[in-house]
Amino acid sequence: MLNKLYVALIHYPILGREEQIISTAITNFDIHDISRSCRTYNIKNFYMVSNLPAQRKIVNNVVDYWREGYGSTYNPNRKDALSVFKIVEYLEDAIEDIEKIENEKPKIVFTSAKPREKAIDFSELSKVIEEEEAPILILYGTGWGMPEEIRDICDYDLEPIRGNSDFNHLSVRAAVAISLDRLIGEKVLNNKNNI
């Protein structure tokens, strides 16, 4: 359903350079850019997931400035964009929050820039998003990507974005923007009129 979509950006557990499990540092631009993209495509909540209390504290300071501080009147569009933003400790907290809102567990979508067998393609997942009654949560990784333990709990595994070159190192901000545009684009929920 186009009105039950959620996005999460994972900072833990994440793969490090040597495939070890790490916590990545939060990037300020991710807060703003991804909130703005999510708000554009009608995503209900954008969860940033970090297990590090000091990182969550910094994020809350930044977000408070734009939601309630001087930033909220200086640039009200930022405030509007951040209305979809939530910071949580673990992925399970995001899942639980969605369950509380929707009274139903979300279907979870894994994403990665790495080519994998049996991944669902953009047009197939786009159809699922239109037809599925349950909420849908799309996960994006940081660092060197999300570990298998996250992929194991996912219902769908989305194909990587390819351009028309041999280079596949988009920023996560660009990857979220492009994939939301491919999956949702300008589709408007029309069940009131058409059903």
Added chain:
Amino acid sequence: MLNKLYVALIHYPILGREEQIISTAITNFDIHDISRSCRTYNIKNFYMVSNLPAQRKIVNNVVDYWREGYGSTYNPNRKDALSVFKIVEYLEDAIEDIEKIENEKPKIVFTSAKPREKAIDFSELSKVIEEEEAPILILYGTGWGMPEEIRDICDYDLEPIRGNSDFNHLSVRAAVAISLDRLIGEKVLNNKNNI
């Protein structure tokens, strides 16, 4: 032509909050995110345009670090992405550089988040990109957008990106990523095989 595409991000002349002409500050993330998106979609050069010498100096320091300094071995993908990056003083310098490379003036595309009459839509411009023999330069604004004096010299005026909500404040990084994906996607130059 898919192999003669160029992108420029304009920091001067730009509209300010009160519609006055200003120079905007360069954002470090624009250098990396937009270079990575451009490299993914086979853009030949990404020009950052700033008339401020101090800003261009900082940019050159950053870019040198990733192209030739420690960054080039720590993260070679950054070096690869920045192979398309150039910083120039004025838009005219970018146009001149393209003319020198291609022996032909580029057709220029204006973009903006503001709704305008008579804008060309994404699928039409996508067709132009495939069929046009001249190089094409796509311009993106910062601040409160590009002034009319830039629109006046453009050959095409591209429609704004819309999502499926009432919010149209994407970051320029997301706007570049989405528009390149809509215009180029996975299209590969195939004139050798098909013509």
